[in-house]
Amino acid sequence: MKEPVLLEVRNLKVYFRNDEGLELRAVDGVSFTVPPGKTVALVGESGCGKSVTALAILRLVEANGRIAGGEVLFEGKNLLALSEREMQRVRGKEIAIIFQEPSAALNPVYTVGEQIVEAILLHQSVSREKARALAEEMLHLVGIPEPRKRLNEYPHELSGGMKQRAMIAMALSCRPKLLIADEPTTSLDVTIQAQILELLRELQRQIGMAILLITHDLGIVADMADEVVVMYAGKVVERGTKYDIFKRCRHPYTLGLLRSVPRLDVDENALASIPGFVPDPLHFPEGCRFRGRCFLEDETCATEPPEVALGDGHVVYCHHAALSEVCHGER
Amino acid sequence: MGNGEVLLRVENLKKYFPLRAGVFKKVVGWIRAVDGVSFEVFSGETLGIVGESGCGKSTLGMTILRLLEPTEGRIFFAGQDITRLPPAKLRPIRKDMQMIFQDPFSSLNPRMTIQAILEEGLRVHRVVPRDAMQKEVEMLLERVGLSRDYVRRFPHEFSGGQRQRISIARAIALRPRLVIADEALSSLDVSVRAQVLNLLQELKREYSLTYLFISHDLAVVRQISHRILVMYLGKVVELAPKEAFFARPLHPYSVALISAVPIPDPGVRKVRIILSGDVPSPLHPPSGCRFHTRCPRAQEICAMTEPPLLEVEPGHFVACHFPGSLTLEGTSG
Ligand SMILES: Nc1ncnc2c1ncn2[C@@H]1O[C@H](COP(=O)(O)OP(=O)(O)OP(=O)(O)O)[C@@H](O)[C@H]1O
Ligand SMILES: Nc1ncnc2c1ncn2[C@@H]1O[C@H](COP(=O)(O)OP(=O)(O)OP(=O)(O)O)[C@@H](O)[C@H]1O
Ligand code: SF4
Ligand SMILES: [Mg+2]
Ligand SMILES: [Mg+2]
Numbered sequence: 070m071k072e073p074v075l076l077e078v079r080n081l082k083v084y085f086r087n088d089e090g091l092e093l094r095a096v097d098g099v100s101f102t103v104p105p106g107k108t109v110a111l112v113g114e115s116g117c118g119k120s121v122t123a124l125a126i127l128r129l130v131e132a133n134g135r136i137a138g139g140e141v142l143f144e145g146k147n148l149l150a151l152s153e154r155e156m157q158r159v160r161g162k163e164i165a166i167i168f169q170e171p172s173a174a175l176n177p178v179y180t181v182g183e184q185i186v187e188a189i190l191l192h193q194s195v196s197r198e199k200a201r202a203l204a205e206e207m208l209h210l211v212g213i214p215e216p217r218k219r220l221n222e223y224p225h226e227l228s229g230g231m232k233q234r235a236m237i238a239m240a241l242s243c244r245p246k247l248l249i250a251d252e253p254t255t256s257l258d259v260t261i262q263a264q265i266l267e268l269l270r271e272l273q274r275q276i277g278m279a280i281l282l283i284t285h286d287l288g289i290v291a292d293m294a295d296e297v298v299v300m301y302a303g304k305v306v307e308r309g310t311k312y313d314i315f316k317r318c319r320h321p322y323t324l325g326l327l328r329s330v331p332r333l334d335v336d337e338n339a340l341a342s343i344p345g346f347v348p349d350p351l352h353f354p355e356g357c358r359f360r361g362r363c364f365l366e367d368e369t370c371a372t373e374p375p376e377v378a379l380g381d382g383h384v385v386y387c388h389h390a391a392l393s394e395v396c397h398g399e400r
Numbered sequence: 401m402g403n404g405e406v407l408l409r410v411e412n413l414k415k416y417f418p419l420r421a422g423v424f425k426k427v428v429g430w431i432r433a434v435d436g437v438s439f440e441v442f443s444g445e446t447l448g449i450v451g452e453s454g455c456g457k458s459t460l461g462m463t464i465l466r467l468l469e470p471t472e473g474r475i476f477f478a479g480q481d482i483t484r485l486p487p488a489k490l491r492p493i494r495k496d497m498q499m500i501f502q503d504p505f506s507s508l509n510p511r512m513t514i515q516a517i518l519e520e521g522l523r524v525h526r527v528v529p530r531d532a533m534q535k536e537v538e539m540l541l542e543r544v545g546l547s548r549d550y551v552r553r554f555p556h557e558f559s560g561g562q563r564q565r566i567s568i569a570r571a572i573a574l575r576p577r578l579v580i581a582d583e584a585l586s587s588l589d590v591s592v593r594a595q596v597l598n599l600l601q602e603l604k605r606e607y608s609l610t611y612l613f614i615s616h617d618l619a620v621v622r623q624i625s626h627r628i629l630v631m632y633l634g635k636v637v638e639l640a641p642k643e644a645f646f647a648r649p650l651h652p653y654s655v656a657l658i659s660a661v662p663i664p665d666p667g668v669r670k671v672r673i674i675l676s677g678d679v680p681s682p683l684h685p686p687s688g689c690r691f692h693t694r695c696p697r698a699q700e701i702c703a704m705t706e707p708p709l710l711e712v713e714p715g716h717f718v719a720c721h722f723p724g725s726l727t728l729e730g731t732s733g
Contacts, residue, residue, distance in 0.1 A: 087553065088552055093706075113562025113589065115560070116558075116559040119559075120559060170504070171491075173505055209629040213679075214679045221421070228458060228459075229453070229503060230616075234453075254584060255583070255587055256453065256502065257453050257614070257659050258450070258452045259618065259662070260660045260675055263660050263662075280480035285561075285587075285589035285593070286662070287590065288662030321615075326589075328666075329593075329594045346545045350551075
């Protein structure tokens with residue numbers, strides 16, 4: 070399998086230090102690739118390290134954290150080895166990010182228009198008027214009514230979903246080669262969500278943009294993704310095409326994840342959920358980190374699970390990958 | 401459902417924001433975020449509120465709690481008119497009405513530890529004695545699925561979903577009677593969301609809570625609500641018991657909304673009703689029915705007269721000249 074690769078994350082590790090000086094291994098040896106023009110979805114339980122992974126790709130790790138190892142290869146060059154100046158040219162222009170929380174990205178003291186215009190001017194040689202027209206056009210594309218008036222508003226004057234769309238407009242305004250979208254539509258109703266997803270697809274067709282899509286909405290994954298990476302407690306537990314994951318998944322965690330989705334097209338009363346809670350990075354179990362919550366575990370799980378290749382890029386990290394296959398009929 | 405007692409009543413509630421322009425910041429128009437909304441919520445009930453982004457859901461929630469001053473209309477909580485209550489009189493009532501804010505990032509003070517954030521309300525409202533505080537805080541964290549080791553950490557050290565659970569813990573800490581949850585589960589992955597949903601249901605039984613549950617996730621709304629209220633551009637367009645709503649939504653906007661929900665199965669394709677036309681602005685809402693510019697069933701009358709909210713079936717209210725004319729048939733499967 071020799072696919073072209075736009076982004077390759079290799080054995081990435083991001084560790085934080087807490088107040089007591091203890092080390093939290095939030096992201097611990099994560100590897101995956103994003104082919105050009107394709108959509109790769111990153112899914113997994115809350116706190117498993119998705120956002121930290123996304124931020125680390127752009128080297129935006131919080132002050133109490135550090136990238137403790139690994140490589141981030143973008144078009145073959147290791148981003149972790151670039152100077153901060155070189156990195157600034159990559160951010161926004163080559164790789165743009167939509168942050169999980171709009172308030173983290175939008176500055177409350179500038180109007181939405183000023184912020185989008187600045188972002189455009191930073192990476193494109195156009196006049197201020199042109200940039201403003203472009204900003205208005207972008208707001209229109211993300212479905213914000215009366216975009217010209219909205220350009221003059223401050224973030225707090227916009228609804229949650231409008232802030233999110235303003236951020237999407239800003240990220241897309243420079244037509245990046247890779248878009249990292251961290252829960253891009255959580256504040257949007259389904260009709261606007263459909264419109265935004267269509268816009269992303271359209272840009273993908275037009276400029277061949279690739280997307281690393283972080284979402285907990287498996288409906289969106291089913292709709293948008295080509296490939297899916299499943300994370301649990303700082304590690305990748307399974308990786309494969311969308312069909313591998315939805316139809317032939319092998320990791321007990323992935324199975325549990327798929328079973329806990331409420332669906333509009335299937336009637337059910339109580340939601341299934343995976344027993345227990347996500348462990349805190351300070352207390353990750355030895356061996357397989359899913360231990361304690363897994364229905365297939367036994368003594369062997371106390372050791373690091375092996376990588377099991379199931380063909381065509383479908384990979385699972387589990388001692389009992391062979392057993393889990395029989396569990397599929399249940400749903 | 402509830403025990404028939406009305407806990408919250410909202411009458412013709414309006415909230416307009418001034419739109420300012422020019423150097424003198426002159427008011428040049430009004431954003432009609434909430435524009436004449438009336439409904440009741442029964443004690444012990446969960447009312448799901450859905451609607452397009454920007455249609456006024458958060459504004460409605462904040463106005464009910466008097467975090468924003470209403471422009472017009474009245475709010476009754478537990479039989480008392482709280483619309484114009486002065487702050488001193490409002491304070492004891494605040495304990496009974498809590499909100500889980502849409503954006504946990506900006507609603508948690510970045511300079512306070514989780515311990516301090518959760519203690520604040522407990523202390524102000526004297527919910528538990530001083531020496532029981534620590535245990536209470538740890539218990540709250542555990543209930544929302546967070547480790548008690550987190551108490552000394554600051555909000556930025558948490559993931560999006562973890563922050564959202566801290567906001568939930570803060571809201572339930574005061575054992576309120578009414579909780580307005582604004583997209584409270586939106587950053588949670590499905591398995592944690594299932595746990596938190598189950599928790600919200602449990603708390604509801606334990607403390608006989610009443611929820612206003614604002615969410616754009618229809619599957620979750622269906623899971624938790626007794627009745628559904630649909631807003632469009634500042635107005636209520638449909639209000640119905642859950643079963644009736646999902647079996648036979650009557651407003652064309654509701655139908656479009658339900659048809660647009662993606663299905664978590666790459667094998668299933670469904671026909672979506674894609675709404676054409678731009679989303680209108682609350683600055684210049686369309687005449688007549690506010691949905692007429694995008695409605696696939698709009699007739700001449702729709703642009704002329706505003707359809708009133710009428711009870712067309714027992715408990716099922718809809719504001720449309722042609723209710724039921726657009727159906728879900730052919731949009732699923
Ligand atoms: N600055 C920080 N200091 C300490 N720990 C941190 C910091 N930032 C994140 N963490 C921890 O790292 C882990 C991974 O966080 P991350 O934000 O990547 O989760 P996530 O997968 O994006 O979750 P969610 O779906 O809830 O957004 C969490 O346990 C979180 O508490
Ligand atoms: N403080 C404010 N000043 C001016 N306008 C505001 C303010 N808050 C909200 N608005 C406007 O009021 C309208 C309704 O906003 P609101 O936040 O209630 O929407 P919402 O239904 O919660 O949307 P979302 O689903 O995107 O969160 C929007 O047009 C918004 O721009
Ligand atoms: S009143 Fe007319 S425009 Fe409005 S929803 Fe009904 S049919 Fe459509
Ligand atoms: Mg995250
Ligand atoms: Mg809102």
